Amino acid sequence: MSNRRHILNADAFDQLFDALRDAGYTTVGPTLHDGAIVYDALTCAADLPVGWIDVQEAGRYAVQDTGSGRYFDYTVGPHTWKRFLRPPREPLFEAIRSGAGVAFHAAAAPEETYALMGVRACDLAALGVLDAVLTGQTYVDTRYATRRSRAFVVAVQCARAGNTCFCVSMNTGPRASAGFDLALTELKDAGRHVFVVEVGSPRGATIAAALGLRDSTEEDWAAARAVSAATAANMGRQLDTTGLVSLLQQEAENPLWNDIAQRCLACANCTMVCPTCFCTTVEIDSDLEQTRASHTQVSDSCFHASFTQMHGGPPVRDTTSARYRQWLTHKLSTWHDQFGHSGCVGCGRCVTWCPVGIDLTAEAARLRASHEERA
Amino acid sequence: MTTRLKLAVWKFASCDGCQLQILDCEDELLVLAEVVDIAYFKEATRHEDPGPYDLSLVEGSITTAHDAERIRQVRAQSRILVTIGACATSGGIQALKNFDDVAVYKSIVYATPAYVSSLATSTPIADHVTVDYAIPGCPIDKTMLLRFLSALLAGRKPDIPTHTACVACKHSGVACLMVRGIPCMGPVTRAGCDALCPKFARGCFGCFGPSETANVDALIAQWREMGVDEATIMRAFHTFQAWAPPFRQVGDVVKSQTSPSRGASQGQGRQGHD
Structure with missing residues (x-):
């Protein structure tokens, strides 16, 4: 049990980014852009919105620099992981006229191999929902399934609840207990700044082995649990799902x-x-000469x-x-x-x-x- | 295999910006000239072939009695008539005169107002003749125009979006400006520009006109919450698409909903349309 929980010093956080890059992953995760914390490519820990928090209300969003030096004190922003695993526009196939016939070419399989950095418990649950919808039915979204099965998930256990958060009501958080490769709980006080690292899969264990980790103590684990308990007690919203x-x-x-x-x-x-x-x-698109036509899957709304x-x-x-x-x-x-x-x-x-x-x-x-x- | 459409491009009261979008299809222009027979397009060439035409693209609104008659002749010669841009589709910015007394303007602007022969209103083409398709925008988006022409040539129903500009923001990853305190017309404006202004943190100006379900009252209520004053609200809606319902009714909304508690001088946060 204890060998699945470790401590990573925050000043060695870049080791995780390096290990993921060495393993062939493109790391994407939260970063500050134009006054919002969005998901984009990350190369090192400094690309994260260090010290920033978000302030959310119904129809309101702002970011603030607290100077705390903490990596993950914001909650979720305008982007979702759909952006990478199931982008808003997906090529399906092309039809190309050749002589008297038409040749159909399926879109090339996606090549991206993402490491999703900082997936919160709610979003981990959302990936589970998408898995059920897009891969658990008769017709599988193969492009999603391909990217999803390759994706390395670094979960982050929320240390703050936003004013519009209600994962406790939906029984999806704030603590992720499964579905990740690695999960981080950030602990920072006067004396130290560390991550409690939970290993959730063999793939996670491989990456963890490349990091300078030390074993966690029972006190570390209690502190990590306390972070989640405090977050759970501070949900900004609740939804009574009874009946x-x-x-x-x-x-x-x-x-x-x-x-x-x-x-x-x-x-x-x-x-x-x-x-x-x-x-x-x-x-559906076609060229003016009518030699080529293409079908593109585009996200739509009810x-x-x-x-x-x-x-x-x-x-x-x-x-x-x-x-x-x-x-x-x-x-x-x-x-x-x-x-x-x-x-x-x-x-x-x-x-x-x-x-x-x-x-x-x-x-x-x-x-x-x-x-x-x-x- | 291809059908060579005989194309005419007409100008009514307009700035020519939409016609220029056609000429701006630089990479596709040679192919376009191959697949369509450009029979009448004065912005491009003085050469003209007589009608009838398979496809007429009509730019501009109707502001004179002469043009009101001319559009009937264009319609009579055209198998498919398509309005391009805000002027032809909803009357354009010149439709601002519909809200006021043109005789007063004439007397102020012109030395001899009697020389000016114009109607009291600027009206969309569809008020005068049957329009088969309307391509929105001020100006139109050339990609949308090319997609439209490609669909028409292939005998496919053209796909002209009517949903909100918000969809383009979300597809592009732009975090909602409204929610970040910047007034934006995107939630009541139809898509087509690929979120050109919001990508630069500018609120949408509504160039593409009202979306299919434009709930102008709800947007205005939220703008007021954000501290936008009544004059700014009026100005935002009464520009390129002023005569397009429901933007047309915003003057009435502003007058009827103005209350003392919602003063007209809290103009803070109106970064999108200054």
Whole structure:
């Protein structure tokens, strides 16, 4: 047991970046860009937003430099890991005219081998949701599956909860217990700055072996657990999921949906920042000479009219009310029917990144209150 | 295999910027000239072939009685008529005159107002004749135009996005400006520019006009929360797409919703459109 938990000194953190690079990984993770902590390529620990935190509220986001020297005190930002594992545009195939016929060429298999640095428990759960949707069904998204199976996951156990976080309600965090190759808990006090390193897989063990690690003590492990307990006690939001699956389906005709639609921009931001939203459409292109055509998978949203457009009529969901209802009930209710678990992991992105601050937890609570009032 | 379309490009009240986007298709221009027969395009050549035309691209709005008649003739000669740009599609920035008394402007601007023969309004082409497709933008995006032409040549339904510009921001990885305190029209504006302004941390100006579900009231309510004053709200919506519903109604929204507690002088945070 003890040999699966170690201590890495923060001043040796670059060893992890070097080991991942030597093993052939392209490391991507949080970095400060244009006033937001986004996910991008990282070459060393200094590329992380050292000392920065994010301040989030419904429809509000800002970053602050605390000067703490800590590597991971922000929570999750505008980007998700979908950006790398299932990018918004994916080539599918090309058709090329040759003589009297047409030759079809499948898009080349993805070559990227990512190390995802700083995956939080909620996002780890989100990857599990995507795995179930994209690889656990009859039709497998092979491009996602390829990148996902190669990806090395460095989880980070959250030391701060954001104001829009509710992973505790969704039972996805704040402590990740599986699904990572390595997991880091950052400990910093007057005397020391270290990471407690948990090894979660043989692949993780191989990388760990290349680092200058020493064994952790029971005190280190207790301190790491205490970090997660404190974070769990500070969730900015909560969502009561008791009976929610059937409650929402019973509230399909609640006038509150129209009230939400008055405020909703139907801009699709919530779906685009959601780490589990997976819907796509196909874009067709051809050249002017009509010698080449290509199909591209493009991320789409249930807030778009075209999403339920069928031949010869208005879209099936013709109002913002119907589209918001679809989104929220799919996430929190019918996802269970479809895949056997929730589509929401409690990361809070849809709350923070809604331009008008519509709060999924607040709307679900209002629907519950309305339901109970009538019961 | 290819169908050689006979193309005409027409100008009405406009700045020529959309026609220039066609000429700006530098890498594709030679191929374009091969696959379409450019029969009438005064911005490019004085050569002209008589109609009828398979495809007419129409730039500009209708601001004179003469043009109101001319667009009928263009329509009569065109199998497919496509408006290109904000002027042709929604009346353009010159539609600002629709909100005011043109006679007053004429008397102020021109030494002899009687010489000016124009209508009191600037109206979109679709107010006068049937339009088959509308390509939005001020100016149009040349990639969208080329995709449109490619689809038409292949006999495929053209794909002209109507959803919000937010999608382009998300695809490009731009963190939402609104949420970071910068007023942006992206959530009510249709995609097509690939988030040109937000990529430079500038709020969207709404060049591509209202998105399919533009909830202008909700966006304005949020702008007020952010401290944007009423005059700035009016100015933001009353530019290139002023006459496009629901941007057209923003004047009424601003007047009806102005309340003492939401003063007009808290202009802080309005970085996007100064």
